[in-house]
Amino acid sequence: MRVSWKARSCVLLLAAGCATNPVTGRRQLSLVPESQEIQMGQQAAVQVSREIGLVPDSSLQRYVQGLGGTLAAASERPALPWTFRVVDDPTPNAFALPGGYIFLTRGMLALMNSEAELATVLGHEIGHVTAKHQVTMMSRAQLAQIGLGLGSVLVPELQNFGGLASGGLQLLFLRYSRDAERQADALGFKYAVGQRYEPREMARVFQSLQRVGETERSRSGRSPLPGYLASHPGEPERIAAVERRAAEVPAGTATRVERAAYLQRLSGMVYGENPRQGYFQQGVFLHPDLRFSVVFPAQWRTQNLPQAVTGSSARQDAIVQLTLAEQAASAEAAARRFFSQQGVQAGQGGRTTVNGLPATVVYFQARTQQGVIAGIAQWVEHGGRVYQLLAFAPGQLFRQYEGLFRQTLGSFSPVSDPAVLNIRPNRIRVVRLPQAMTLADFHRRYPSTIPVEELAIINQVAGPATTIPAGTMLKQVVRE
């Protein structure tokens, strides 16, 4: 059946029609129906959970969900499937996906010191969703791409050139405008006050983020803080706005801080990188639970992600990627599956051993969206698992990297060093001060495995010489 052109354009106009923005009450052009917004957010949320990983603590997750759910239920869009999760990442950050899927990192939790602070951070992210910031800023093309689950990729494993941001994760790299950040701050403030939380606590979050940013800038020359901390309007402006708004809240109406209750929730939480999930030491990747190590080329940029360990050359034109070959019974079976993919061609190679471990090593070429790439694929059997290592570069650069690739793949070896196998993560312990003392005294009496300057930041204390009253609860960072 053919639909006349005129009739069809009407339908399109309706679908893309004006909708009222729930926050501003203003009518605006809305390209995305709510059902699609939710579907998009949900898909991206699944990807975030899978690729970043959630903190495995159900009571902590319930706590954050409970608080976020309460704030969102009183917002302009109470009916969305509001979901709040803590992701297993040490960098302080928080972000919102369309449709009401909100994530914050355990690094963000570690930085804060009260439930009121947490309420303002969750409130800010809720604000991005209720004001539909993600939806209004995304182009239709992006929406179509995300909605379709990302178009056709010939060989998903070889998608690495041009950055890791793919699919739903693109949503995390959206940069909101200054105005959007200001509006989210205002909304977060309002939602927190609505639940009677002390809104001045919001300023403490900005101060802490500012301190983290300064420390990081002086150490590495750049700010590590994306997302929540993009600090578009700048922390001083955001702090001033909090003070201005707080002055208008009637005295005594919003006084909940809940410092002790909040800190107790953090007790036992992993702090900083968790070495049990693998860690880098001077370019060597070590995995204590899986008992292996791989030496990455010097000066390469490396990343330890939940599903892959990757290294890339300074010019980003060569990549080594390590993953588990799930459900493969042997190195050979994993190799067969890899080469059954369309567009992947096997070259020379076959069965061998790598540092005494059974392995299959094969040269390959593949057609990808970025052109023809060439590389070496290696599968190694170790501890009942099969590991896949792919080293690849654009076809014309392969010879240049071949030696380095062989060296890296050949470095996969079992680890038996007890110092590696028994390594423990840092954890937060909460201490109630039996008497007044300076932070430096606290650090001597209750030693932490982090520098006293870092301890000052996570406890929101000015410095080592600051005296803290008796009865105050402080975070200590210990390796048990």
Ligand SMILES: [Zn+2]
């Ligand atoms: Zn924001």
